[in-house]
Amino acid sequence: MGLSVLAGLIIGGLIGVVLDISEVPAGSAIGTFVGGLGAALFLYAQRRRALIAGFLVGLFSFPIQLSIFMAVVSGHLYTPPPVPEISQDVLLVALAVTVFMQIVGGTLGGLVGNIIRHAPPGAVEAPRSYLPPPPPRPEKYCIQCGAGLAKETMICPACGARQPS
């Protein structure tokens, strides 16, 4: 489970940072959702564990996304726009909202990933039941029992009577 959470964190972190840099609204939460989805898909486990994995991805996404973001910035791959002056309180609320949305996103991802993996029987994964081809329309009928027969049938399979040619 740890490995799938880690994979989900990395996937979610990368996507979240890319979306964030592209200024997609709630980009980090969307990335985390994808991360949770990935974690659930990597996880060959029961529903509950996939949910927990998604939740963990959401929970740990913030520091991961922050460090990826910092790495991108310090590698001069991206220069963040100048941050407008905002009060500490607003910043704190924004932070809490981001973390909350990431947790929700990750958990939702885990849920969705699990539904995809454990599709209800008969929905997606069930193989199509094999239908035998319909019997050909009878071209003649047995002289003895009346069973439908193909034109070239010499012996009736139902009663064994020889058919006139």
Ligand SMILES: [Zn+2]
């Ligand atoms: Zn017959």
